[in-house]
Amino acid sequence: MLTPFDDYPVHQTALPVAHAGGGHPDHYDRFWFNGYDEQMYFALAFGLYPxxxxxxAAFSVVHDGVQRSVFASGRIPLDRTRTSIGPISVEIVEPLRVNRILVDAAEHGLVADLTATARTPAHEEPRATQYDGTELRTDSTRATQMVTWTGQLASGGQDIRVNDGTYGTKDRSWGIRGVGERTPAAPRTALPQVFFLWAPLNFADECLHYVVMENEAGQPWLERSAGASLLLAPGETVELEPLQTFRMKGVGYLHPTWGHGRWHDELAVGGETFKVAELDTIAPDCVHVQQVVRAVWGDRIGLGVLEQLVIGSYEPGGFRGMLDGAPE
Structure with missing residues (x-):
């Protein structure tokens, strides 16, 4: 099946571009952005599942103790340059340099016109590959890039100030990851287990980035730092002070209805609003979070996020069951 993008020299196999990932049902290709200061946080996820x-796609904002989201889903366009669905669009203004996101969902309380400009080069994280028995569950690549934001944002009819130079992150990932409804297969022989930390941090003169995924014994199966790790050397650490929490279900992660890669209709749009203080910290759809953090590194003071997801046992932290949290 030929599409307009086949006219560009981008092919990786003898197949047209529309045929992705060797036909694996969980192949995905995603944009992800966030932006934040000490008073607000916004994020956008935009995925294609060929x-x-x-x-x-989904866009979500935390401000004044409220998390508000809009979701959109539909049939994938044949033209992969059409990066829009319903009220949400992503524009590639200058590849690896400038992106623009547009949200026109006033009926769900969200309107945005925001431009992200690269603050750093895109950093290719290690390829993540994981099997569940003989089943390939994860095989993906992620490129992470620090950005700054300009533009306009409104939530719940209230304009939110986005100062020029507001910090944020661009995350482009693709490959195979569990999405949508699971394909028919034998029951799992072991319970799911995830320990994941992801920390892009901004300082005035430098940026740090750290990512780790560990098994239940605390052994890393993916780990990388760029610039420095959170423990730089004996006596030299980066202290993180949490300022506000964003539940990743706001952009589809672990969402019981708007989870990634699920069919709803030719076009479906929905929204939801929660008071942050009323969300259950260890509810299945709330355990995946990003916290805006103040980062102190010697005499430097910066701002960033610490993403956390723990499901199942994790011996170093004292986690035992699926979602029971760490011991007091």
Missing amino acids: SRGIID
């Missing part, structure tokens, strides 16, 4: 025929 083998499932689905495109979806």
Whole structure:
């Protein structure tokens, strides 16, 4: 099946661009952005699932103790340059340099016109590959880039100030990851287990980035730092002070209805609003979080996020069951 993008010299196999990932049902290709200061946080997720025929996106804001989201899902366009679905669009103004996101969902309380400009080069994280028995569950690549934001943002009818130079992150990932409804297979022989930390941090003159995924014994199966790790050397650490929390379900992660790669209709749009203080910290759809953090590194003071996801046992932290949290 030929599409307009086949006219560009981008092919990786003898197949047209529309045939992705060797036909694996969990192949995905995603944009992800966040932006934040000490008073507000916003994020956008935008994914394509070629083998499932689905495109979806979500945009979410935390401000004044409220988390508000809009979701959109539909049939994937044949033209992969059409990076829009419903009220949400992502524009590639200058590849690896400038992106623009547009949200026109006043009926769900969200309107945005925001431009991200690269603050750093894109950093290719290690390829993540994981099997569940003989089943390939994860095989993906992620490129992480620090950005700054300009533009306009409104939530719940209230304009939110986005100062020029507001910090944020651009995350582009693609490959195979569990999305949508699980394909028919034998029952799992072991319970799911995830320990994941992801920390892009901004300082005035430098940026740090750290990512780790560990098994239940605390052994890393993916780890990388760029610039420095959170423990730089004996006596030299980066202290993180949490300022506000964003539940990642706001952009589809672990969402019971708007999870990534699920078919809803030719076009479906929905929204939701929660008071942050009323969300259950260890509810299944709330355990995946990003916290805006103040970062102190010697005499430097910066701002960043610490993403956290823990499911199942994790011996170093004292986690035992699926979602029981750490011991007091």
